[in-house]
Amino acid sequence: MPNVLREDLRLPLCALRAGAVDRNIARFQRFTESSGVLLCPHAKTTMAPALFGRQLAAGCWGLTFATCAQLEVARRHGVPRVFYANQLLGAADVGYVCGELRRDPGFDFYCLVDSVSGVRLLAQRVAQADPGRPVNVLIEGGLAGGRCGVRDVGTAIEVAQAVRAADPQLALAGVEGFEGLAQYRDAGRREADVRAFLGFLARIAEAVDDRGLFGPGEVLLSAGGSAFYDLVIEELSAVRLGRPHRVVLRSGCYLTQDHGIYAGLLGDIHRRTGSAEPDLEPALEVWAQVLSVPEPGLVILSAGRRDFGQEAGNPVALAHVRRGTAEPRPLREAGWTMAAASDQHAHMTAPPGHGVAVGDLVALGPSHPCTTFDKWREIHLVDDDYNVIGTAATCF
Amino acid sequence: MPNVLREDLRLPLCALRAGAVDRNIARFQRFTESSGVLLCPHAKTTMAPALFGRQLAAGCWGLTFATCAQLEVARRHGVPRVFYANQLLGAADVGYVCGELRRDPGFDFYCLVDSVSGVRLLAQRVAQADPGRPVNVLIEGGLAGGRCGVRDVGTAIEVAQAVRAADPQLALAGVEGFEGLAQYRDAGRREADVRAFLGFLARIAEAVDDRGLFGPGEVLLSAGGSAFYDLVIEELSAVRLGRPHRVVLRSGCYLTQDHGIYAGLLGDIHRRTGSAEPDLEPALEVWAQVLSVPEPGLVILSAGRRDFGQEAGNPVALAHVRRGTAEPRPLREAGWTMAAASDQHAHMTAPPGHGVAVGDLVALGPSHPCTTFDKWREIHLVDDDYNVIGTAATCF
Numbered sequence: 001m002p003n004v005l006r007e008d009l010r011l012p013l014c015a016l017r018a019g020a021v022d023r024n025i026a027r028f029q030r031f032t033e034s035s036g037v038l039l040c041p042h043a044k045t046t047m048a049p050a051l052f053g054r055q056l057a058a059g060c061w062g063l064t065f066a067t068c069a070q071l072e073v074a075r076r077h078g079v080p081r082v083f084y085a086n087q088l089l090g091a092a093d094v095g096y097v098c099g100e101l102r103r104d105p106g107f108d109f110y111c112l113v114d115s116v117s118g119v120r121l122l123a124q125r126v127a128q129a130d131p132g133r134p135v136n137v138l139i140e141g142g143l144a145g146g147r148c149g150v151r152d153v154g155t156a157i158e159v160a161q162a163v164r165a166a167d168p169q170l171a172l173a174g175v176e177g178f179e180g181l182a183q184y185r186d187a188g189r190r191e192a193d194v195r196a197f198l199g200f201l202a203r204i205a206e207a208v209d210d211r212g213l214f215g216p217g218e219v220l221l222s223a224g225g226s227a228f229y230d231l232v233i234e235e236l237s238a239v240r241l242g243r244p245h246r247v248v249l250r251s252g253c254y255l256t257q258d259h260g261i262y263a264g265l266l267g268d269i270h271r272r273t274g275s276a277e278p279d280l281e282p283a284l285e286v287w288a289q290v291l292s293v294p295e296p297g298l299v300i301l302s303a304g305r306r307d308f309g310q311e312a313g314n315p316v317a318l319a320h321v322r323r324g325t326a327e328p329r330p331l332r333e334a335g336w337t338m339a340a341a342s343d344q345h346a347h348m349t350a351p352p353g354h355g356v357a358v359g360d361l362v363a364l365g366p367s368h369p370c371t372t373f374d375k376w377r378e379i380h381l382v383d384d385d386y387n388v389i390g391t392a393a394t395c396f
Numbered sequence: 397m398p399n400v401l402r403e404d405l406r407l408p409l410c411a412l413r414a415g416a417v418d419r420n421i422a423r424f425q426r427f428t429e430s431s432g433v434l435l436c437p438h439a440k441t442t443m444a445p446a447l448f449g450r451q452l453a454a455g456c457w458g459l460t461f462a463t464c465a466q467l468e469v470a471r472r473h474g475v476p477r478v479f480y481a482n483q484l485l486g487a488a489d490v491g492y493v494c495g496e497l498r499r500d501p502g503f504d505f506y507c508l509v510d511s512v513s514g515v516r517l518l519a520q521r522v523a524q525a526d527p528g529r530p531v532n533v534l535i536e537g538g539l540a541g542g543r544c545g546v547r548d549v550g551t552a553i554e555v556a557q558a559v560r561a562a563d564p565q566l567a568l569a570g571v572e573g574f575e576g577l578a579q580y581r582d583a584g585r586r587e588a589d590v591r592a593f594l595g596f597l598a599r600i601a602e603a604v605d606d607r608g609l610f611g612p613g614e615v616l617l618s619a620g621g622s623a624f625y626d627l628v629i630e631e632l633s634a635v636r637l638g639r640p641h642r643v644v645l646r647s648g649c650y651l652t653q654d655h656g657i658y659a660g661l662l663g664d665i666h667r668r669t670g671s672a673e674p675d676l677e678p679a680l681e682v683w684a685q686v687l688s689v690p691e692p693g694l695v696i697l698s699a700g701r702r703d704f705g706q707e708a709g710n711p712v713a714l715a716h717v718r719r720g721t722a723e724p725r726p727l728r729e730a731g732w733t734m735a736a737a738s739d740q741h742a743h744m745t746a747p748p749g750h751g752v753a754v755g756d757l758v759a760l761g762p763s764h765p766c767t768t769f770d771k772w773r774e775i776h777l778v779d780d781d782y783n784v785i786g787t788a789a790t791c792f
Contacts, residue, residue: 006487007486007487007488008487008488009488010463010464010465010468010486010488010489010492011464011486011488011489012463044739044740066739066740067406067408067698067740068406068407069406072406086687086698086740087687087688087698087754089685089687089698089754089755090403090406090407090685090698091402091403091404092403092404092405092406092407093406093407096406114688114690115688115689115690115754117753117754117755118687118688118754118755121719121754121755142688142690144691145691145694146690146743147688147690147696147738147741147743148687148688148690148696148741149688149690150690151690151691181738289485289486291482291483291485291514291544292483292510292511292514292538292543292544292545293511294510294511294538294542294543294544294545294546294547295540295541295547298541300543300544302463302482302483302485302486305707305767306766306767306770306792310707311701311706323517342543342577343440343462343766343767344440344462344463344482345543345544347542347543357513358483358485358511358513358514358517359485359513359514359517370702370739371701371702371739374702374771375770375792377792396702396771396773
């Protein structure tokens, strides 16, 4: 079996600790089931069909995607239920979705609407493409200053009425929002902001329910990135409508966790809930070679911004393997930092006596898995000794 | 023929204006020929074999790459001469290169060394892999506080002596440096810093030449990103050695230019040289749909940080196409800015009366092409009317 630490593979490379991934998937599935919510993980994180398969096998309700190109990958790999957490508007995009709905009666699809004009455009394009059944939509509520989504209940009602008027092209299945944007706000305000936003989604749902504007079936209330899912579960489960509803949680980063932003946010969740659940382990690593130690305390690695994301903070140095030893030595507490990154190099500052030489290996732990996954076409699945036990292709 | 403006394709998409690309390739090739230097463009910019083919057909000397995975793509597509602008150290990576050298007598390969220990490791691995002929190396000189590369002439001589001691595994072909890191320095110091660095490379070459440590054939002196190639041509062409030398320029971004950092740097080049040559046009665009106008002055587009690079500045809004008209209206001077980007969305602030509605299209012009190319597996080649006349696959 090829081994990362023995340099059997091209460098740099992206490794996923398979044991940690399997434990994360099982634990998060159990956590959502015991919380009484449906799990529909955002699969744009990995775009790796082999990992979709593990999530579906563990029992998740469906998978979430954000673009039509992503959706097409999912459908090619047989994903039966898709939450399209975005507005669906493009002519070619609507055409593709309607074709899939017509072709496969088992395909269950949901997308978002947030404006009367968007509803009318979607309905018109659905009518042209003729899927043979309604397209399910949820009203998106948005944070002020944030992204898509209605900003007030009055607009939400107008949008719901537009959906009703677009019957039988569209059917209103629920209400959705993405509270995760609040993670960029001041730490002291975050929890209150998220609760207020979830309360806004609840008020939309109640107003639409009062007016009888939801379509047939259970109402879906959906939110949940990976920063505040405890609050989503608490607030949206507490909503009372005139008919049954289900909470759909879309968190995606639990699969790999991370060594940065989501590590900290998981700590916040544990503190808020007073529980150690869910217990998630960081699983994603980028391995690079020491190319040069051109100045004391400056170590140049063979991985750069084309190999890891930086927008949620630079990766941290995890481990050092002296060439030929295959013995990782932890670096987390060793005082290394990434001073800069070029396209293909990381510029690391290391403390005196760092003991690292040209040809050694260093593992980096990224913050925010999404923008590291999308740098790779192949992710190596490794066991605890860094033997490569499989490879997951990504389809970005 | 599918047309971008008529929404015949999935959105978002990446478009390359084919006419501008062809003109850029021809003009830059002419510019380097008339300057008397060899062009070996850094092809990691695009990683699109169809574009490699256009550059080679125009007459470039070779192509430059930075990782062994990139090199393998080049070799699969028949690129005969590769400048590997990086240290080559990994066991699997050295094995691959040596296998190619053995398999194909027409394969001409050059890589970098910057330390005695790196030279010894490379030589040992070359000896094991037995390519049947020496691996050509150039000594890399580096900027203080920068990336790889020796920091003083004394070390360069030691490295050159180590290469000589590694005969017949290695042959010393020249001296290399990347002056482009100086673009991040204070504007007032840049030109002087770059000239000083190029002078340092020249001193290395002279010292190595004086000691008779270069291998057989013409000496290669190579530098050149896309920020200061005028200075590279001037300074390195003026070097006088005891034997003939050629200057190898590795600029890669000329192929697409950009709408940000390199647009500004090209202006600097024109000012320094007092010439309008080379005349390059921005060719790379990301087209997205208006998904939502949730607040006055806030426009949410369907492309985000997974669709364009941001590390050299956010993309600018280039054009607006009202849905159904296929008529682009320029936005460059219209006061739009990108306030933020999520993975799959751009958050644009637009002035009052922006006249943009849900379902319209907006074109974005990235800064730094490299980190936009690597977001896409397919780049659409378009004519001046945005008809899709071809598709270039990327192989990142």
